[in-house]
Amino acid sequence: MDSDDEINSVQSSEDDFMDDEDSLGEDFDAVEEPDDFGFSQDKDIKPRKQAYEVDFKVWGPGQIQDQQDKQVEEVSAVIGQPTESTAILLRHARWNKERLIESYMDKRDEVLESSGLSEDKEGSASITKADDFMCDICCEDGKDLDTFAMKCGHRFCVNCYRTYLASKIRDEGEAARIKCPGEGCERIVDSKSLKLLVTEDLKDRYHELLTRTYVDDMNNLKWCPAPDCTYAVECGVKQKDLTKIVPTVTCSCGHHFCFGCSLNDHQPAPCMLVKKWMKKCEDDSETANWISANTKECPKCHSTIEKNGGCNHMTCRKCRHEFCWMCMGVWSEHGTSWYNCNRYEEKSGSDARDAQAKSRQSLERYLHYYNRYANHEQSAKLDKDIYLKTEKKMTQLQSSSNMSWIEVQFLQEASQALQQCRQTLKWTYAFAYYLARNNLTEIFEDNQKDLEMAVENLSEMFEKSTDQLAGLKVEMLDKTSYCKRRRIILLNDTAENLKSGMILIIPNS
Amino acid sequence: MALPKRIIKETERLMAEPVPGISAVPHEDNLRYFDVKIHGPSQSPYEGGVFKLELFLPDDYPMTPPKIRFLTKIYHPNIDKLGRICLDVLKSNWSPALQIRTILLSIQALLGAPNPDDPLANDVAQDWKTDEKAAIQTARDWTSKYAAPE
Numbered sequence: 118m119d120s121d122d123e124i125n126s127v128q129s130s131e132d133d134f135m136d137d138e139d140s141l142g143e144d145f146d147a148v149e150e151p152d153d154f155g156f157s158q159d160k161d162i163k164p165r166k167q168a169y170e171v172d173f174k175v176w177g178p179g180q181i182q183d184q185q186d187k188q189v190e191e192v193s194a195v196i197g198q199p200t201e202s203t204a205i206l207l208r209h210a211r212w213n214k215e216r217l218i219e220s221y222m223d224k225r226d227e228v229l230e231s232s233g234l235s236e237d238k239e240g241s242a243s244i245t246k247a248d249d250f251m252c253d254i255c256c257e258d259g260k261d262l263d264t265f266a267m268k269c270g271h272r273f274c275v276n277c278y279r280t281y282l283a284s285k286i287r288d289e290g291e292a293a294r295i296k297c298p299g300e301g302c303e304r305i306v307d308s309k310s311l312k313l314l315v316t317e318d319l320k321d322r323y324h325e326l327l328t329r330t331y332v333d334d335m336n337n338l339k340w341c342p343a344p345d346c347t348y349a350v351e352c353g354v355k356q357k358d359l360t361k362i363v364p365t366v367t368c369s370c371g372h373h374f375c376f377g378c379s380l381n382d383h384q385p386a387p388c389m390l391v392k393k394w395m396k397k398c399e400d401d402s403e404t405a406n407w408i409s410a411n412t413k414e415c416p417k418c419h420s421t422i423e424k425n426g427g428c429n430h431m432t433c434r435k436c437r438h439e440f441c442w443m444c445m446g447v448w449s450e451h452g453t454s455w456y457n458c459n460r461y462e463e464k465s466g467s468d469a470r471d472a473q474a475k476s477r478q479s480l481e482r483y484l485h486y487y488n489r490y491a492n493h494e495q496s497a498k499l500d501k502d503i504y505l506k507t508e509k510k511m512t513q514l515q516s517s518s519n520m521s522w523i524e525v526q527f528l529q530e531a532s533q534a535l536q537q538c539r540q541t542l543k544w545t546y547a548f549a550y551y552l553a554r555n556n557l558t559e560i561f562e563d564n565q566k567d568l569e570m571a572v573e574n575l576s577e578m579f580e581k582s583t584d585q586l587a588g589l590k591v592e593m594l595d596k597t598s599y600c601k602r603r604r605i606i607l608l609n610d611t612a613e614n615l616k617s618g619m620i621l622i623i624p625n626s
Numbered sequence: 627m628a629l630p631k632r633i634i635k636e637t638e639r640l641m642a643e644p645v646p647g648i649s650a651v652p653h654e655d656n657l658r659y660f661d662v663k664i665h666g667p668s669q670s671p672y673e674g675g676v677f678k679l680e681l682f683l684p685d686d687y688p689m690t691p692p693k694i695r696f697l698t699k700i701y702h703p704n705i706d707k708l709g710r711i712c713l714d715v716l717k718s719n720w721s722p723a724l725q726i727r728t729i730l731l732s733i734q735a736l737l738g739a740p741n742p743d744d745p746l747a748n749d750v751a752q753d754w755k756t757d758e759k760a761a762i763q764t765a766r767d768w769t770s771k772y773a774a775p776e
């Protein structure tokens with residue numbers, strides 16, 4: 118598809134739904150303005166795109182339908198097939214316009230055949246009665262039976278055909294590629310036949326499903342994953358770019374999500390690290406805390422051993438290796454002095470202690486990042502509560518201080534900023550776990566620290582009583598915009614380094 | 627609910643013209659439930675074995691495929707521990723024009739041609755790929771151990 122046009126048109130529509138980001142953009146622009154004065158003259162006057170942002174466009178259900186119709190018409194004009202058939206061809210080609218046109222010009226018959234389209238335009242499918250007919254599905258027969266078959270000749274009674282289509286559409290959610298019910302037949306039920314056979318009550322569902330497959334088939338379109346949201350987002354970021362770009366998009370419904378993996382916004386961590394991290398947390402988190410406090414590993418087979426009781430003579434349940442809990446040395450070298458281990462310097466013990474320390478170290482390293490990640494996740498949940506309380510406070514504030522609704526908006530803005538910043542902080546910790554140490558990591562951690570401090574400062578202000586809050590408006594506004602600014606700085610820095618490949622990921626971590 | 631004509635006809639034909647090496651008998655009290663026996667195809671590791679299966683025709687049969695499962699333990703890459711079968715015609719390639727008879731024939735064919743590249747039982751498929759000879763021997767052992775004719 119002509120993605121260039123579409124990407125360019127993004128700027129204008131972005132304004133409509135990025136309202137909350139607007140003030141943030143202006144804020145940041147004001148600070149940066151002197152730097153590139155003169156550069157940006159010929160660029161968009163609208164808030165400049167940050168380094169971490171990507172172009173995208175939100176489409177409503179009607180627009181998706183229009184887009185689809187437009188493409189069908191375009192291709193139909195080129196290949197000279199009616200729109201009905203063109204639609205089938207396009208769906209079959211998974212909406213790859215160029216490839217379809219090319220292969221159609223090249224080997225027309227083959228393309229038509231593989232899409233289940235009949236070549237001859239006469240004998241168009243219709244409902245008829247047939248002599249000597251028995252339906253293979255219901256085994257009913259008789260001259261009066263209404264029957265239907267497509268070009269392939271697999272004839273069934275109309276009742277069965279209808280039931281079949283209904284079960285495909287209603288139960289299996291199929292629409293674009295329903296096959297003929299005939300055994301082993303690959304012919305796709307075309308839209309003319311469907312029009313003839315699909316009952317009124319299923320038509321809406323059928324069209325909904327067609328639109329659904331359209332978006333699913335397009336690489337540059339994704340459904341907004343928010344529950345009950347019917348919008349789709351268009352974005353040009355390709356699958357292969359996901360190691361260098363984190364494509365966060367915002368739907369018209371307000372939901373921020375990653376175009377790459379459809380998860381909630383996970384800036385600044387790239388998709389593959391997010392996936393890795395979540396898998397790791399799933400595997401480790403339950404036990405990690407407890408393990409680090411109460412157990413050691415058998416120095417021989419590395420299975421985890423729990424110490425229960427005072428005796429230092431340990432026998433590994435798995436490999437039967439006997440060792441001393443205190444020094445990790447082989448038990449047989451202990452003689453009779455087991456009750457007071459004094460063999461800390463022995464070779465076998467010190468090697469085992471090294472190995473133990475290493476694995477412990479890696480666990481501790483993980484826990485360091487995990488605890489901070491989990492803490493921000495937890496706090497983000499608390500922030501949701503705050504958000505609800507905020508509304509109440511706003512109402513109270515209005516009545517107690519004669520402030521207008523607009524004037525108390527700062528509370529809501531602050532709480533939204535808090536949520537977004539915590540979300541980002543959470544992922545900075547998952548990200549940092551995978552970072553190899555270099556200068557950039559230090560800068561990253563400085564940025565992280567600055568944002569974290571800003572966030573905790575702002576968070577504290579919410580604990581103030583309602584009558585105090587009115588007087589804190591200016592301070593709160595300052596802190597809110599400072600938080601947003603710190604977040605943008607961190608995200609821009611990280612995005613730029615990620616793009617240029619300067620950020621190194623620890624291999625196999 | 628009265629039994630649909632389709633099921634009555636299929637059952638009649640299964641009884642009148644049984645498929646060689648396969649039997650399917652409906653329960654008297656539930657005509658949608660069949661006891662199935664399949665003989666292992668010759669020249670396969672399942673040769674000489676008689677495998678019991680259960681087959682059930684759901685309410686929306688034949689719009690949805692029959693539910694079918696091995697009751698006899700069998701060592702096969704496309705059949706799992708619970709006897710469930712990985713076969714395309716039982717899933718995405720089901721057509722309402724297919725019949726019990728054709729499905730049972732497909733299952734018999736699957737015994738003759740195991741496909742470790744589309745496995746349901748991953749560990750078995752792995753064995754099959756790494757040491758086919760040994761896997762076939764195991765399948766033989768299981769056949770004589772669990773599928774001996776009564």
Ligand SMILES: [Zn+2]
Nearest residue numbers: 252255274277
């Ligand atoms: Zn019929």
Ligand SMILES: [Zn+2]
Nearest residue numbers: 269271297302
């Ligand atoms: Zn057909």
Ligand SMILES: [Zn+2]
Nearest residue numbers: 341346368370
């Ligand atoms: Zn949405």
Ligand SMILES: [Zn+2]
Nearest residue numbers: 375377378388
């Ligand atoms: Zn992602």
